[in-house]
Amino acid sequence: MKPALQLRQSQQLLLTPQLQQAIRLLQLSTLEVNQESERMLEENxxxxxxxxxxxxxxxxxxxxxxxxxxxxxxxxxxSESRNDENEWPEPAFSSAAYAPDDEDEGYGEVAAERPGLREHLLWQLNMSQLEARDKHLVALLVDALDENAYLSQPLAEIFDMLPPELGVTPEDLETALVQLQHLDAPGIGARDLRECLALQLHALPEDVPGRELALAIATHHLDLMAAHDFSKLKRLLHCDDDALRCAQILITRMQPRPGQAFEQRAADYxxxxxxxxxxxxxxxxxxxxxxxxxxxxxxxxxxxxxxxxxxxxxxxxxxxxxxxxxxxxxxxxxxxxxxxxxxxxxxxxxxxxxxxxxxxxxxxxxxxxxxxxxxxxxxxxxxxxxxxxxxxxxxxxxxxxSGLATEAGGACSSTAIRALIRQLVDEEDARHPHSDSRMAEILAQQGIIVARRTVAKYRESMQIPPVNLRKSL
Known part of the structure; x- marks a missing residue:
């Protein structure tokens, strides 16, 4: 078979550079469009x-x-690495943000950036009357805190990491932990939620109504409080509804994440x-x-x-x-x-x-x-x-x-149904909250046909707790 040349005509859709640019600009956000404009201004x-x-x-x-x-x-x-294993690392104490040389500049620095959790605790530690050795131990525990200000690492592991030449005992670390927990806002340095709530409750005056009962719940029965098992709580603690309600309000006012106040979050505009x-x-x-x-x-x-x-x-x-x-x-x-x-x-x-x-x-x-x-x-x-x-x-x-069918033959959007579920939850009796089945029945009475599992899905998407966790005294 001899080689030959053949000419064929066909149609093909080609994206010109201009069309490609138009499609790209259309999908960019406002910020990205402005960045693209700045780039074009520099290049053209x-x-x-x-x-x-x-x-x-x-x-x-x-x-x-x-x-x-x-x-x-x-x-x-x-931080900084040590020159000798037997020497303590110097904690990075800094009070510049609190005692600036120039008054005007100081206000600008504080407004621009708040000190983080570590910087704030180290500053307080520097201002305390503790001995130098105790300050080093407390600073060591400060570095071990997580973003919620919890000491999630066991003290035994921290002790095993220390060189024996320093002569630190487990009792020294226990003492340093107590000193850390008394530095600033109560709850910092706790090892779990129970200890965090207990530290905050202990810091309250003894004459605060419900303090002792709240301490007993936070220390021994926090799981029952989380499950809203009020009947069993009253039976174990020998208290009535009013006393339990007072203790519950006191616990809910505590801060489960003490480190949250020091989080540096950039605002999204x-x-x-x-x-x-x-x-x-x-x-x-x-x-x-x-x-x-x-x-x-x-x-x-x-x-x-x-x-x-x-x-x-x-x-x-x-x-x-x-x-x-x-x-x-x-x-x-x-x-x-x-x-x-x-x-x-x-x-x-x-x-x-x-x-x-x-x-x-x-x-x-x-x-x-x-x-x-x-x-x-x-x-x-x-x-x-x-x-x-x-x-x-x-x-x-x-x-x-999307939408769901109504009895009138129309459709109701999922956003509207979520709003109705939120309204039902906000207006319900806290002692007798609506179940998912009951909310489905109420919506059906309004002409909106929705299954119980659909109500549950929408409720969970809005992070609304189930009926047993919404029940109150």
């Missing part, structure tokens, strides 16, 4: 930021907010992409200018390129086209976000009027068919995009959910 000299003093951003036709640059393009708006407000009795969505990069093509470079021609400045011509593509794709991104947001607002009007109970079932396909877009596009738009409403800030995906 034809792209520049629109100065704030240029004035207000003109509106485009319709609800979408956009600006137009000078070139006519749409522009979106906006969300810049909403869309603002929702009611105007003239109609709920409308509009783009948030603060979430939109203010960019435009550098007109000076663009004019030079037009005069010289693309052949003499091919690299700059390519960057000019990339800048225009980026601005156009940004505008398309925000236009699509606004269209999807307005469609959601129109379908979830009852939510904005009445809250979660008014949420209706909604799937991506409904919005996609209304806007004549693909479901994958709606999925990208609703991921990591946020909507600021009078009821709070919600991710777009919050407004989507």
């Amino acid at each position: 000299p034809l792209l520049e930021r629109l100065d704030d003093e240029t004035g207000a951003i003109p509106q485009r036709a319709g609800n979408a907010e956009a600006s137009t640059a000078d070139n006519g393009e749409p522009t979106p708006a906006a 969300v810049v909403p992409d869309v603002l929702v407000a009611r105007t003239g009795g109609i709920w409308r969505a509009r783009l948030n200018p603060e979430a939109m990069p203010r960019l435009r093509v550098n007109q000076v470079y663009a004019n030079i390129l037009q005069q010289r021609g693309e052949s003499s400045a091919q690299a700059l011509s390519t960057q000019l086209q990339e800048a225009r593509w980026f601005i156009k794709n940004l505008q398309q991104r925000f236009d699509t976000i606004l269209r999807v947001a307005q469609a959601i607002v129109e379908r979830q009007r009852q939510f904005f009027e009445h809250g979660d109970i008014g949420m209706r079932p909604l799937v991506l396909r409904e919005i996609a068919e209304q806007l004549e877009l693909h479901e994958s596009t709606i999925s990208r738009v609703t991921t990591q995009k946020f909507m600021h409403t009078p009821r709070g800030i919600y991710e777009f995906k919050y407004f989507f959910g």
Whole structure:
């Protein structure tokens, strides 16, 4: 068989670089879009930021907010190791945050960063009147505390880790533990929850009502209190309902995680992409200018390129086209976000009027068919995009959910059912809380057909305890 050349025609869908960039920008969050804009500003000299003093951003036709640059393009708006085994490691005592040299600077440091659990305890240890050797032992136990301020490592293991040359005995570590537990907030240095609660209860004045009974429960019957087995507790402790209720309230006021007050948590900030407000009795969505990069093509470079021609400045011509593509794709991104947001607002009007109970079932396909877009596009738009409403800030995906049938032939969203279950729990008699079966019956009386196991699933998703743990005296 002789080799031959054959010519065939076929159709193939190719993603151009411009389309790839548009799809990528659509799925990015507001923070990521701004980071991408900063990267483009650094790499492309034809792209520049629109100065704030240029004035207000003109509106485009319709609800979408956009600006137009000078070139006519749409522009979106906006510790330490030891030298010798026989030497003690020096604990890192520091009181700089408490006694700064400059008063003004000190306030700034304290406001910027609070001391952690270890730093705070070591500072208190440094201020105590203990002997140097005792301070070293207590500092050793401070380093062994976990994030909840518990001493989860047994003292025997800590003792085995110490060099014999130091001459430390198990009794020395027991004494150091007692000294640690009296440094600051009671409960620090406890080895389990029982000891943590007992330390806090012991620190209360002796005349506090219910203190002795609460101590007995925390020390010997904490499992019965956790199971809400009040009948057995009253029988074992020989007390009545009032006394047991007083002790229960006292225990619940204790802090089971003493180290929580020293946790350093970074705040998560969300810049909403869309603002929702009611105007003239109609709920409308509009783009948030603060979430939109203010960019435009550098007109000076663009004019030079037009005069010289693309052949003499091919690299700059390519960057000019990339800048225009980026601005156009940004505008398309925000236009699509606004269209999807307005469609959601129109379908979830009852939510904005009445809250979660008014949420209706909604799937991506409904919005996609209304806007004549693909479901994958709606999925990208609703991921990591946020909507600021009078009821709070919600991710777009919050407004989507499945539904259950009602007797009237309609459907009730899972969000609304969760809200109804939460309302039933909040309004129930604490002495006779509703079981999952009873809540299913109440919902059925309201025309919502839901199985007991579905109620249990929704209740667990909201971290609501079962009926036996919600029972109170």
